[in-house]
Amino acid sequence: WVVGAGGAWGVLSSAVFPGLGAWVTGAALPPPPLGAWYADDPEQATHQAEISSYTTHxxxxxxxxxxxVAAAASLAAAPGGPPSPEDLLDGVIALVPRSAVGAGLRRARDMLDYRDAGTVxxxxxxxxxxxxxxxVPFALWSAARSLGDYEQAFWVTAQAGGDxxxxxxxxxGVVASGEAGAPPAGWLAQTEEPPAWLTPLLR
Incomplete structure (x- = not known):
């Protein structure tokens, strides 16, 4: 409502948390469809995700x-099929700048041979x-290990608890970006139908 009242989103979104902006995970949730759209161009997917996130974070x-997340979704949706877990995380690491997220991704890459999600x-x-x-580092560790198996990815992630x-x-979102990682048909059957206005856009 503040934006609707004439506030500038750039000023408002950067003003929270003593002028640093929010570092919470909300910006990491929307990018998978963006990554899938740029399935043949992970660099562009990463760039577009950066631009789009500024409106809120x-x-x-x-x-x-x-x-x-956008980079991971783009790589997972590659026309040639999903990459190996190592290639997925290596590709993401190469596309993001030095940061705490990037450092976490490098640790995630080193832990791909771990089996217990709770330990990771x-x-x-x-x-x-x-x-x-x-x-994000844990989520992409989990996605990388289960590309092509949506149900496994879901349960491995959930068993670690947390958010x-x-x-x-x-x-x-990352796993489902590629056809190999589609959700189980039984799960899709339990979802609500999209609103009528959205249906033409999904065709």
Whole structure:
């Protein structure tokens, strides 16, 4: 309502948290469709995610979190099929600037051979602190290990606890960006139908 009253979004979104902007995970939730749209151009997906995040999140870590998720979705949706877990995280790391999120992604890359999500979350975070660097590295670790298997990705992510709705939303978006990672048909059957005005846009 403040924007509607004439406030400038750039000023408003950067004014919170002593002028640094929010570093929470909200900016990392919308990018998967953007990444899928740029399936053949992860660099452009990353750039567009950076631009789009500024309207709501100005803190650099929040912006980098959005960039990382868009890059991961773009790589997962590559026309040649999903990459290996190592290639996915290497590709994301190469596309994001130096940051706490980036440092977390490098740790995530080093932990790809770990099997227990709880152990990994104890190192990377599981969103409990609701910051981008406490959420995105773990979410992309989980997505990278389960590309092509939406259900497995979901349950591996959920078992780590923390901000489960956020981490599962990020992981689900990344994994579902490629055809190989479509949600189970039984799950889709339980979802609500989209509103009538949206249906033509989905065709």
């Amino acid at each position: 100005q803190h650099r870590e929040a912006v980098v979190g959005a960039m990382a 979350a104890a190192v990377l975070g599981n969103g409990r602190r609701t910051s981008a660097h406490d959420t 489960v709705d956020t981490t599962c939303a990020i992981v689900g």
